[in-house]
Amino acid sequence: MNIREIILDILLELEKTDGYVNVLLADVLDKYDYLSTQEKAFIKRVTQGTIERRIQLDYVLNRISKLSVNKMKPLIRQLLRMSAYQLMFMDAVPDSAVCNEAVKLAKKRKFVSLQGYVNGVLRNLAAAINDKSIVYPDADSEPVDYLSVMYSMPEWLVEHFIKSYGRDETEIILRAFLEQKPVTLRLEEHLSQKEQDSLIKFWEEKGALVKRHPYLPYAVQIEKIDGIKHLSGYDEGLFTVQDVSSMLVVEAADIKPGQTVIDVCAAPGGKSLHAASKLGDTGRVLSFDLTETKVERLEENRRRMKKENMVTAVRDARAADEGLYGLADVVLADVPCSGLGVISKKQDIKYHVTPESIEELTVLQKDILKNVANYVKPGGALIYSTCTISPLENEKMIKWFCDVFPFELENISGNLPKQLRDIENSGMVQLLPGIHDTDGFFFAKLRSTLKQ
Numbered sequence: 001m002n003i004r005e006i007i008l009d010i011l012l013e014l015e016k017t018d019g020y021v022n023v024l025l026a027d028v029l030d031k032y033d034y035l036s037t038q039e040k041a042f043i044k045r046v047t048q049g050t051i052e053r054r055i056q057l058d059y060v061l062n063r064i065s066k067l068s069v070n071k072m073k074p075l076i077r078q079l080l081r082m083s084a085y086q087l088m089f090m091d092a093v094p095d096s097a098v099c100n101e102a103v104k105l106a107k108k109r110k111f112v113s114l115q116g117y118v119n120g121v122l123r124n125l126a127a128a129i130n131d132k133s134i135v136y137p138d139a140d141s142e143p144v145d146y147l148s149v150m151y152s153m154p155e156w157l158v159e160h161f162i163k164s165y166g167r168d169e170t171e172i173i174l175r176a177f178l179e180q181k182p183v184t185l186r187l188e189e190h191l192s193q194k195e196q197d198s199l200i201k202f203w204e205e206k207g208a209l210v211k212r213h214p215y216l217p218y219a220v221q222i223e224k225i226d227g228i229k230h231l232s233g234y235d236e237g238l239f240t241v242q243d244v245s246s247m248l249v250v251e252a253a254d255i256k257p258g259q260t261v262i263d264v265c266a267a268p269g270g271k272s273l274h275a276a277s278k279l280g281d282t283g284r285v286l287s288f289d290l291t292e293t294k295v296e297r298l299e300e301n302r303r304r305m306k307k308e309n310m311v312t313a314v315r316d317a318r319a320a321d322e323g324l325y326g327l328a329d330v331v332l333a334d335v336p337c338s339g340l341g342v343i344s345k346k347q348d349i350k351y352h353v354t355p356e357s358i359e360e361l362t363v364l365q366k367d368i369l370k371n372v373a374n375y376v377k378p379g380g381a382l383i384y385s386t387c388t389i390s391p392l393e394n395e396k397m398i399k400w401f402c403d404v405f406p407f408e409l410e411n412i413s414g415n416l417p418k419q420l421r422d423i424e425n426s427g428m429v430q431l432l433p434g435i436h437d438t439d440g441f442f443f444a445k446l447r448s449t450l451k452q
Contacts, residue, residue, distance in 0.1 A: 003039050004082070004101050005108070006032065007046050011078040014051070014348075021051045021348050037226060050078075050085045052178065052347040055152040057084045060134055064125045075109055080121060087126050095126040143167055147174060154350055157340070164391055169435065173389070176434030177343045182211070182221040183228065186242040186270070188305075189218050189277050199239075202232050214437060215417040216251070219244050237305040242270035245341075245431050245441030248420075249332065249385045250274040252412045252429070252445050257282040259329035264317040264372045267294035269301040271332050276307040286324075288315035317368045324375045330383065331375050335365045337386035337393050341440020344433060358392060365397055373405050378450035382407060385443035389432060394442040398428060407446040 010028055014021060025047055029040055050057065058069045061080055069077055083102040086093045099122045106118045128134050137145035144162070148155045151174035161170040187196050200210050200220065208231075213219035225231060233239055250271055255261060255278040263272040263285060272287035279285065287302070287310055289295050298312040315321065317333070338358050339349045369384070376382050384401070386393050402408060409427030416424060420436065423429060428444040 002101075003035070003043050004046075005105060007043055007050075007082055008075070008078055008105060008109075010043075010047050011050060011082060012074060015074055015078065018352075020346070020352075021048060022346060045090070046082055046085060048347050049089060050082045053085055053089065053152045054081065054351070055154070056149055057081045057088070057152075059136075059149045060084060060088070060125065060128075061121070063134065064128065065121045073111070073114075076106070076111060076114055076118065079105060079118065083118075083122050084125055087122065087129055095123075095130075099123055099126065147171060151175065151178060152350075153177075156355065157350060157353075160390070164389070165432070169432070172434040173432055173440070179344065179434075181344055182209075182223040183225075183241060184213065184243050185220050185222055185228075185239045186247055186274060187218045187220060187239045188237070190280075191218075191238065199233050206232075213244055215244050215419060216247055219247060235304070240270060240273055240301065240305060242274065243439045243441070245387070245438040245443075246270045246334075246385075247274060248416065248429070248431075248438075248441075249334070249383055249443045250278060252415050252443055253330045253332065253381060253383050254412075254415050255279060255283075255330055259283045260327055261285045261330045261332065262324060262328040262372070262375050263287045263332040263334075264315070264368065264375075265289060265334050265336065266312075266332075267298050269298045271334060272298065272310055273301060273305050273307060275330070275332065276302075276305075276310040279309055281309065283309060285310040286328075287312045288317065290314070290316055318364075318371055320371055320374070326375070326377045328375045328377060329380050331372050331380070332383050332385070333368060333372055334385045334387075335368050337361055337365070337388040338390055340388040340390055341431070341433065341442075342387045343440075345439070358390060362393060362397065365393060366400065369397075369401055369405075373401075373407070376407075376448045378448055378452045380448050381410070382446045382448070383443060384446065385441065387439060387441050389430065389440040389442070394430060394444075395428060398444045398446070401446065406449045408449055410445045410447040412445045 006028065010024055013024060025044060061069050061084055079102055083098050086098045087095060099119055102122055103115050103119050106115050137149055139146045144155055144158050147153060147158045153174055161173060203210055208225045209223040211221045213221055228234060228241055255275055257280060260283060261275045266272045266287040267289040269287060272285050276285045287298050289298060292314060295312050295314050302310050302312055338353045338361055339346060343349050373382060384398065411427055413421045413424040431438045431441045433440045
């Protein structure tokens with residue numbers, strides 16, 4: 001089986017099961033672990049790119065083909081999409097190779113009668129790309145259509161973002177979703193500057209491209225590596241993968257030595273591990289999540305990072321545990337959300353989320369908050385966070401919470417990097433892709449008004 005056939009099978013499976021690309025892709029790459037690094041990179045790039053750019057690819061194919069994409073047989077539809085992606089976005093792949101390989105695949109998969117059709121559509125598309133004859137919606141007179149097609153974003157989400165952030169800022173956000181981003185690592189804060197520099201230098205000598213993040217001194221961005229687990233210092237627990245937005249949540253919590261921190265939706269554990277680091281050898285972090293699988297991952301990361309003051313356990317954040325009432329100095333509630341802030345990392349979120357699913361999530365978020373508010377001791381803090389940019393799940397959720405429970409927003413500008421202090425809004429921060437150097441993320445600090 002050649003690598004394009006592997007890509008085709010992944011796309012067909014995703015269409016059939018309505019699954020998530022990152023999950024299936026990880027399983028497939030594990031299955032074909034014997035492939036070269038270059039071949040794996042090609043599979044990942046074309047698969048994710050085809051999913052990411054699906055709306056634009058379908059728009060273009062519908063202008064080249066007499067048969068609309070939705071009426072094509074599934075195999076031909078996915079074959080043309082993946083081939084169109086290569087023609088439009090991968091200059092290093094010759095047009096002739098894309099067309100010839102697609103025709104071979106159509107024949108191999110018993111679509112001999114459609115070989116000519118596949119060849120004709122792709123060669124006409126290649127010609128249209130080369131002479132720039134594809135006509136797209138007008139940016140000024142058809143802004144929603146334009147943004148939807150050019151950035152492959154469902155129209156209802158484009159309208160949602162424009163309503164929340166305006167047309168120009170929406171385009172910046174959508175453009176950022178399509179950009180390749182480096183992996184962000186959090187170096188353990190107990191490492192001295194000399195130890196950090198030595199570790200970074202070692203990575204660079206091995207070919208990695210490393211850059212200090214402008215927001216936090218212990219955050220670095222890294223590229224050109226063959227897997228995080230192969231980096232020096234991984235097994236020793238000297239660093240962990242964590243976006244800066246997640247690190248900022250822990251900074252906002254202002255955790256002090258000796259405190260008790262409860263992380264109620266903790267997997268994979270970035271904030272729990274960070275909180276444990278802030279505590280040093282003192283205090284404790286109770287790190288919970290819903291399933292055994294998630295808690296096993298938490299525990300694996302806890303052991304690797306050598307956090308003896310962190311305890312993991314299975315807990316449903318909606319289910320009351322009276323033994324935890326009034327126990328926490330800080331509760332971290334990174335609740336399930338629509339994930340609209342991390343579309344660049346999870347390309348197919350935008351096709352799965354609906355207005356109805358967001359409404360359903362707000363019900364779940366409220367159920368979690370109703371319960372975990374009880375875990376905060378009088379005068380303690382609750383840090384609410386999501387990886388979305390939807391006001392319904394963010395600012396409006398905080399307003400509801402403060403109206404119902406004895407908590408008030410607390411200014412956190414003093415705990416933020418200087419570059420972000422002007423976006424702090426009475427204890428709330430909304431980070432936006434392309435506007436800020438992070439994922440799309442929201443967090444707010446709420447202080448219990450009950451007396452100790």
